[in-house]
Amino acid sequence: MANKKVNKKDIAKLLNQWRQQFTVLAPSKENGVAQMAEWDGKDTSFLDWYRNTVIPPKASFLPPMEEMFRFQKDKEGYHIELPPTNEHKQLIFGIRPCDARAMTILDMTFEEAYQDPYYLSRRKNAVLVGLGCTNPCESCFCTSMGVSPTESTNVDLMLTDIGDQFLIEVVTDKGKELIAKASGLKEATKDDEAKAKETKETSYNKITRKLDTEGIVDKLQASFDDEGFWEQTAAKCISCGICTLLCPTCYCFDINDELVRGEGTRFRSWDSCGFPVYTKMPMENPRLEKWRRVRQKVCHKFEFYPMTFNVIACTGCGRCIRLCPVNWDITQVLESVPVKTGVRK
Amino acid sequence: MEQKLRQEAKALLEQGKVDWIIGFEPGSLKFTTTPLITKDKNDADRLVINPFIVNNLADFLPEIKGRVGIVAKGCDSRSIVSLIQDNKVVREDVVILAVPCPGIIDLSKVERLVGKDRDELDDVTREGDKVIIKVNGKKKEFPVTEVLFDHCLACELPTPQEYDILLGEPRPPAPNLEVSGKDIENLKGLTPEQRWEFWGNELSRCIRCYACRNVCPACYCQRCFVEETEPQWVMPVPRWQDNLLFQIVRNIHVAGRCTDCGECERVCPVNIPLRSLTREMYDMVDELFHFKAGMDKEALPLMTHYEQEEAEDFFR
Numbered sequence: 320m321a322n323k324k325v326n327k328k329d330i331a332k333l334l335n336q337w338r339q340q341f342t343v344l345a346p347s348k349e350n351g352v353a354q355m356a357e358w359d360g361k362d363t364s365f366l367d368w369y370r371n372t373v374i375p376p377k378a379s380f381l382p383p384m385e386e387m388f389r390f391q392k393d394k395e396g397y398h399i400e401l402p403p404t405n406e407h408k409q410l411i412f413g414i415r416p417c418d419a420r421a422m423t424i425l426d427m428t429f430e431e432a433y434q435d436p437y438y439l440s441r442r443k444n445a446v447l448v449g450l451g452c453t454n455p456c457e458s459c460f461c462t463s464m465g466v467s468p469t470e471s472t473n474v475d476l477m478l479t480d481i482g483d484q485f486l487i488e489v490v491t492d493k494g495k496e497l498i499a500k501a502s503g504l505k506e507a508t509k510d511d512e513a514k515a516k517e518t519k520e521t522s523y524n525k526i527t528r529k530l531d532t533e534g535i536v537d538k539l540q541a542s543f544d545d546e547g548f549w550e551q552t553a554a555k556c557i558s559c560g561i562c563t564l565l566c567p568t569c570y571c572f573d574i575n576d577e578l579v580r581g582e583g584t585r586f587r588s589w590d591s592c593g594f595p596v597y598t599k600m601p602m603e604n605p606r607l608e609k610w611r612r613v614r615q616k617v618c619h620k621f622e623f624y625p626m627t628f629n630v631i632a633c634t635g636c637g638r639c640i641r642l643c644p645v646n647w648d649i650t651q652v653l654e655s656v657p658v659k660t661g662v663r664k
Numbered sequence: 665m666e667q668k669l670r671q672e673a674k675a676l677l678e679q680g681k682v683d684w685i686i687g688f689e690p691g692s693l694k695f696t697t698t699p700l701i702t703k704d705k706n707d708a709d710r711l712v713i714n715p716f717i718v719n720n721l722a723d724f725l726p727e728i729k730g731r732v733g734i735v736a737k738g739c740d741s742r743s744i745v746s747l748i749q750d751n752k753v754v755r756e757d758v759v760i761l762a763v764p765c766p767g768i769i770d771l772s773k774v775e776r777l778v779g780k781d782r783d784e785l786d787d788v789t790r791e792g793d794k795v796i797i798k799v800n801g802k803k804k805e806f807p808v809t810e811v812l813f814d815h816c817l818a819c820e821l822p823t824p825q826e827y828d829i830l831l832g833e834p835r836p837p838a839p840n841l842e843v844s845g846k847d848i849e850n851l852k853g854l855t856p857e858q859r860w861e862f863w864g865n866e867l868s869r870c871i872r873c874y875a876c877r878n879v880c881p882a883c884y885c886q887r888c889f890v891e892e893t894e895p896q897w898v899m900p901v902p903r904w905q906d907n908l909l910f911q912i913v914r915n916i917h918v919a920g921r922c923t924d925c926g927e928c929e930r931v932c933p934v935n936i937p938l939r940s941l942t943r944e945m946y947d948m949v950d951e952l953f954h955f956k957a958g959m960d961k962e963a964l965p966l967m968t969h970y971e972q973e974e975a976e977d978f979f980r
């Protein structure tokens with residue numbers, strides 16, 4: 320399908336059409352922190368302030384906490400009640416390319432490695448409408464992670480800023496359906512295409528933070544037992560959960576039961592390998608020392624994930640850098656991994 | 665000040681007076697610094713002192729083995745003293761490199777003031793009582809009180825009292841409680857029901873990253889009550905009720921040890937105004953027990969001792 324375009328001032332109209340069928344989520348600061356939240360039907364001021372959200376869009380698929388089921392206990396035993404089936408027809412408007420790629424990375428765990436019904440029920444019914452970056456953050460390094468700040472690979476529709484309008488690329492069948500349901504869109508002209516190309520180039524060149532990932536798996540393997548390096552790397556980390564809980568590709572969760580007078584709920588909630596009590600429930604945490612936990616975080620993303628799925632589990636969104644209480648910078652850490660010969664097997 | 669710090673730090677390591685230096689070096693983003701924790705005397709040249717040395721480095725002391733030379737602003741020095749009072753740190757094992765502190769710049773306030781994110785600013789510099797913010801090549805000037813952290817505006821001890829090496833001219837305290845306590849006063853003006861609603865809303869954002877706890881020098885428990893499972897005091901899921909309970913209990917646990925360093929509020933990734941709780945607790949401790957944390961290393965810790973006149977009537 321040929322590309323379309325929409326006036327920026329008509330975005331509300333467009334979203335309202337989609338709102339007939341979907342729960343539309345868009346960037347919002349309403350609740351005190353930037354995140355994807357249910358759109359109110361009128362406010363498009365995010366088009367002015369939005370760079371990226373603090374809470375990654377993964378929260379719409381793997382929420383910070385959710386009820387897995389409820390249960391009752393009586394003389395006969397346990398009775399289980401599943402949560403009401405919800406179609407979760409979410410349309411995420413304005414997802415950034417880095418975060419859209421993160422969703423593809425999460426699919427590898429929740430769909431390929433095993434089938435997670437909670438995640439997949441949301442994911443299957445969702446559509447992603449991407450919005451290319453024109454004003455990336457200082458901490459962004461997507462271009463080093465194989466993501467361009469305006470690319471359309473992991474979304475259904477992709478919008479690119481061309482002045483008073485957005486160019487719309489139709490990427491998937493789901494995207495085609497969305498377009499079919501929308502009125503008031505115009506065909507993109509050659510001129511629009513040229514402008515979009517220019518925006519894309521300019522945005523790409525605005526990313527100044529770079530990370531060289533050449534041979535990173537081998538380097539990390541060779542340095543796995545270098546306790547001195549990891550201790551030094553971990554020294555200033557305070558073992559909080561910011562860089563993992565708010566990373567768009569991190570997916571660890573914890574499961575807890577709450578039982579009150581025979582009525583119970585099983586919850587799952589975000590967890591982090593950075594916490595000293597991680598995996599405390601089934602066993603002791605094998606990574607008691609801080610440096611082992613920091614090593615786990617780095618290696619999971621840059622060594623184990625590539626070995627399992629052939630992709631690095633980092634998209635360069637930069638959240639872990641800009642939100643870290645001590646400015647622990649993943650790009651600096653990876654650049655400082657010692658180059659060693661004699662790969663550990 | 666910076667030159668003197670570098671020389672002193674280098675000398676301390678060279679002469680074997682300390683095993684470690686903990687200070688600040690330039691961070692990887694604009695207007696940031698990052699903790700430098702090192703044994704290497706050559707690293708001393710990277711040490712900096714500037715209006716962005718946000719972290720309370722006392723947080724690292726309990727976990728570091730050996731003698732430590734540590735850079736401390738006023739509030740940080742109080743946290744060190746508090747740790748000494750609690751027997752978490754041995755006085756002889758620390759060399760306090762004291763920074764007379766003119767206040768730290770709160771970049772969130774700067775962002776609100778000029779309507780730009782921090783990485784979009786060309787420059788932020790302090791000149792005496794003024795701060796000069798350069799955006800899009802244009803300079804804007806503001807009174808520095810508009811951009812300092814609230815806890816800096818309330819600072820009672822800008823220059824450490826307990827120190828080994830003083831790095832500059834001592835600065836007298838000049839607290840501006842009216843400005844620094846505005847948010848808390850506003851909250852006090854609400855009805856209890858309104859306050860309950862306010863905190864319910866704020867705490868509903870909490871993601872239980874525990875950054876507020878882990879960054880806090882007063883929170884040094886090996887096993888925090890939130891992580892106890894037998895019995896389970898609070899659910900580890902981020903429900904607002906559990907989040908509120910976590911903060912309330914945390915506040916009670918740091919009462920008498922919280923020095924109002926402001927770190928918990930600064931690091932919260934979802935902007936929960938935690939200082940409105942911690943500072944209120946700080947003032948209550950002062951009012952009820954005439955106790956200010958970390959002011960006197962000989963004083964007995966608030967929660968471990970008891971005086972006759974503290975007793976409630978029903979207690980006597």
Ligand code: SF4
Binds near residue numbers: 557559647
């Ligand atoms: S956010 Fe920073 S301090 Fe917190 S765990 Fe990550 S690296 Fe450590």
Ligand code: SF4
Binds near residue numbers: 566633634635637
């Ligand atoms: S590791 Fe950091 S930069 Fe990479 S995806 Fe996660 S939060 Fe983003």
Ligand code: SF4
Binds near residue numbers: 371455460634
């Ligand atoms: S990392 Fe890239 S894609 Fe993500 S917000 Fe920054 S510029 Fe945009």
Ligand code: SF4
Binds near residue numbers: 876882883928929942
């Ligand atoms: S509770 Fe907050 S303000 Fe008080 S000492 Fe801890 S980090 Fe500092």
Ligand code: SF4
Binds near residue numbers: 870877935
């Ligand atoms: S720092 Fe904020 S989000 Fe994290 S646990 Fe504390 S209150 Fe919750």
